[in-house]
Every structure is written in structure tokens, then in C-alpha cells.
Amino acid sequence: MKNSKSMMLDTKIVEKLDQPSDGSEMQANTSSGGLGPRLRAYRQSRKLGLKELAALASVSVGILSQIERGMNVPSLRTVEKIRNALDLPIGFFFDEERPIDNAREDDAICRSNRRPVLKFGRQGLSKQLLHHAKSRVFEMMIIDLPPRSSSDFSSYPSEKGALVMEGKITFSIDGESSDLNVGDSLLFDGTRPHQLQNNTDFSAKIMWIVAKLPNEFLL
Incomplete structure (x- = not known):
């Protein structure tokens, strides 16, 4: 004491x-x-x-x-804890540099070489946000998983979807795991604890979509 x-x-x-x-x-x-x-x-x-x-x-x-x-460099789990505590949109955590020549371009457009990026922890995981505009409902991003990397288990009040774009990932939810290949997809309740793993020697890439749920759907 x-x-x-x-x-x-x-x-x-x-x-x-x-x-x-x-x-x-x-x-x-x-x-x-x-x-x-x-x-x-x-x-x-x-x-x-x-x-x-x-x-x-x-x-x-x-x-x-x-x-x-x-x-x-915070882990994904730490980012989500801070995000939930402050009720912040995911876009707040991304670093973004807007090109000078496109300064007046509508926020509806997000150029591939100017995506906001967020990197996590020591494993090299990263997210590329697919929009500049502040999202009211949908958040879209690409998650890059280096070889032999994994995310923390997480949960967030939302509905989530994913599409495997490159490589092979292992998706775990509620204690069950499934291997997903290119073209395989997901749709699930984001409040269920879930994790992404890349157990291979090759990089993997997935499109990740989050739909924030109104409070009435969470009751």
C-alpha cells in the first residue's frame, strides 16, 4: 500500500x-x-x-x-476504447494529407493515393479510410494484415461487413473460427467479440464496412 x-x-x-x-x-x-x-x-x-x-x-x-x-502507437483495441469513451467517429484517428490541387474537390471523392491511414501497434496492421467526408452511418475502409499478424478481439455497437480482397484470413467470432479466401464475405453484429488473423506468410487485404446503429436497435 x-x-x-x-x-x-x-x-x-x-x-x-x-x-x-x-x-x-x-x-x-x-x-x-x-x-x-x-x-x-x-x-x-x-x-x-x-x-x-x-x-x-x-x-x-x-x-x-x-x-x-x-x-x-496504439493497438486497435486501445483506439476503440478511446473512441467509445469520447464518442468519436473513426475518421478522427486517421492521419490525412489533402492535395493542394484538389483542395476544392468535393468531399464525396476520395482519391486512392490520398486515403487517410491509421496504423496499429507493432504488427504493422493498418486501415485505409475510403472517404474524406464525415460519415453519418457507414464507415468504409481497407484493412491490411501483414503475414502472421492479428487484430485484438473487439466489439462495437454496429453492423459490420467485410470482403476478402487479397490473401487468406481467419475470422473468429463467439469462440468459433473460419478461414476465408479471396471473394468470401461477412455480415455480422459488431457487438459480438470478433478477431481477424493472417496465419499465412503472405499479406492479406480486406474491405471493411461498419454501419453505426441507432440506439433503438441496441435496446
Whole structure:
């Protein structure tokens, strides 16, 4: 059990992590772009401290601080925890660079070489968002699974669909696993815990579609 001096030290460490050392450092971090500064700015706009968001998302204060400072690439499961805690669209977590010559192009169009990208953890998994416009219902993306990689088990209030575009994946849901090949597809309740695995020595690619469900469908 920690004594009062140790608890005071922990609190000071958390407060130090939550505050920039000076205004110029905070500005430099924010202007550099990326998920960390974007998440930090949004959290602060919601008047949430690191400890508060960590508690809401069931993520440790240390991991959350490392993500905000760009020192940790979050896993898919961690992203989903933060997303659910803050009720954010998936597009918030993607890094995006819009071409200058297409700056006035309608948001309905998403060029293949300008897709927003989100990378997860150490295994090299990534998602390419297939739209720029903020989605009201559908979220469409391509998931790249490197050889011998897997996602965390996850669940989210939604209906999900998928189409295997390249390679072979193993889809697990409710304790059962099935191998899927190119052309095979899925449609399932996203609240059921599920996982994607690539157990081969070749890369795999799937199209992933998420339909966010209204609250009345979840009751």
C-alpha cells in the first residue's frame, strides 16, 4: 500500500504529463500533426484530464500520455476504447494529407493515393479510410494484415461487413473460427467479440464496412 508521500509523487507526475513545459512546446507538438496532438487537443477541449480520460477508456495514464506525445502507437483495441469513451467517429484517428490541387474537390471523392491511414501497434496492421467526408452511418475502409499478424478481439455497437480482397484470413467470432479466401464475405453484429488473423506468410487485404446503429436497435 502506498504511503501519502508516494501518492503525492504519483499525482505530481500525472499533472506534469498533462501539462506542456511551456506554450511554445505545446504549439510545436500540435502543429506537427498526427494522432497524439489531435487527441490531446480534443481531450483538453472537453476539459478532461489525463486521469479522467484514462478512467473513462479503461486505459492506463502512462499509455495515454505516451500516445498523446507520439511515443506509443496504439493497438486497435486501445483506439476503440478511446473512441467509445469520447464518442468519436473513426475518421478522427486517421492521419490525412489533402492535395493542394484538389483542395476544392468535393468531399464525396476520395482519391486512392490520398486515403487517410491509421496504423496499429507493432504488427504493422493498418486501415485505409475510403472517404474524406464525415460519415453519418457507414464507415468504409481497407484493412491490411501483414503475414502472421492479428487484430485484438473487439466489439462495437454496429453492423459490420467485410470482403476478402487479397490473401487468406481467419475470422473468429463467439469462440468459433473460419478461414476465408479471396471473394468470401461477412455480415455480422459488431457487438459480438470478433478477431481477424493472417496465419499465412503472405499479406492479406480486406474491405471493411461498419454501419453505426441507432440506439433503438441496441435496446
